Amino acid sequence: LHKFMHWGGSILTDSGGFQVYSLPKFRKIKEEGVTFQSHHDGSKHLFTPENVIQFESEIGSDIWTMLDVCIHAKNPSKHEAREALNITKRWAERAAKAYQQTVPEQHITQNEDGSFTVGNSLLFGIIQGAIFPDLRKEAALHMASLPTHGYCIGGLSLGETLEQMNESVLAVTDNLPEGKPRYFMGLGTPVEILNSIERGVDMFDCVWPTRVARNGMVMTSTGRVNIKNAEYRTQDIPLDAECDCYTCRRYSRAYLCHLFRSAELTSHRLLSIHNIRFLIRLAERAREAIKNGTFMQLKEEVIRKYQGN
Ligand SMILES: [Zn+2]
Structure with a gap:
């Protein structure tokens, strides 16, 4: 393999x-x-x-x-x-x-x-x-x-x-x-992941981050973004300014919005890369928060931003 x-x-x-x-x-x-x-x-x-x-x-x-x-x-x-x-x-x-x-x-x-x-x-x-x-x-x-x-x-x-x-x-x-x-x-939304980490789970997998990416939905450090919305057509900034992924380091929201609205499959790939990196960073943050004793604050913050996703 x-x-x-x-x-x-x-x-x-x-x-x-x-x-x-x-x-x-x-x-x-x-x-x-x-x-x-x-x-x-x-x-x-x-x-x-x-x-x-x-x-x-x-x-x-x-x-x-x-x-x-x-x-x-x-x-x-x-x-x-x-x-x-x-x-x-x-x-x-x-x-x-x-x-x-x-x-x-x-x-x-x-x-x-x-x-x-x-x-x-x-x-x-x-x-x-x-x-x-x-x-x-x-x-x-x-x-x-x-x-x-x-x-x-x-x-x-x-x-x-x-x-x-x-x-x-x-x-x-x-x-x-x-x-x-x-x-x-098979569990993969930010809130569900933290909810299970709180109960002693270490590993996750899910189709969710890539499935929603194919519908134009990404998670960012300020909450969810639907890249197909018209407001992103002219935004010359990364999807997520705090993200270090391949997509965020190279492409603007405007370009990703353009790709998505043009039904270019490249957008599925680029948005998926971001969503997966987002979840890996969330897991990294959870590990740090557990060490620092701030896990519950992290969970509250994530619930505020992503509940309902
Ligand atoms: Zn990113």
Whole structure:
């Protein structure tokens, strides 16, 4: 993958559990794994906990995730969530075993405190349990008992209320070891990110910053800007004077507005670069604020500027 994409940084790969979830018409979950039909060409595929690890090994990603069963988070039944969690737990045990067999033995060492160190690709377990704190806690404790290097919080930001999300996240983070990263899958607005950092989450990913960029929306240090608005046609200033991104160091709001209104796809790319850099800077600021004891001030400031985005 690194060579294919000409990318020297880290690559995290999803297991396919969420992608299969998003095609519920074409999936069938059995103990062995999940069969689904490709929405591209109709071909049938089987994902198992073992072959997903094998695929991740073959494509050479740096952080491998385990196959899981994801369910919707808007009023799920407890029975459905329990069934999904049970199978996710059994698959996690199989994935952990497959990882041990895939990565050479000498790369994994167990430390005195029970944690594991490897010199190779890392394994992250995915924690499910829908919106039920007791199931989330059970899932976290189970995953903490397996030899993984980090934890994904899956199956949230899928239609649940903010209160349900917060309770579910806390039920997970309160029951995980402190020294390993926790990653909230699929969360990406500034307020949501800080809200989860406050509850002990370390990593995020989301389509949101690039999706809104393609609609002309960018976040700046003074709040949101919609670059297609007429007021920007003549503004010979950067998108965000405080930003050090490729776009802000080279182009004016007027030029970006021109590109966007001319339906030039370059604008999608340039605005995406800015939005991603904005979120990375937000995470940098959050780390500093935690060290300085000013995290809650940062959160209040961001809520004032971006709530509703
Ligand atoms: Zn920028």
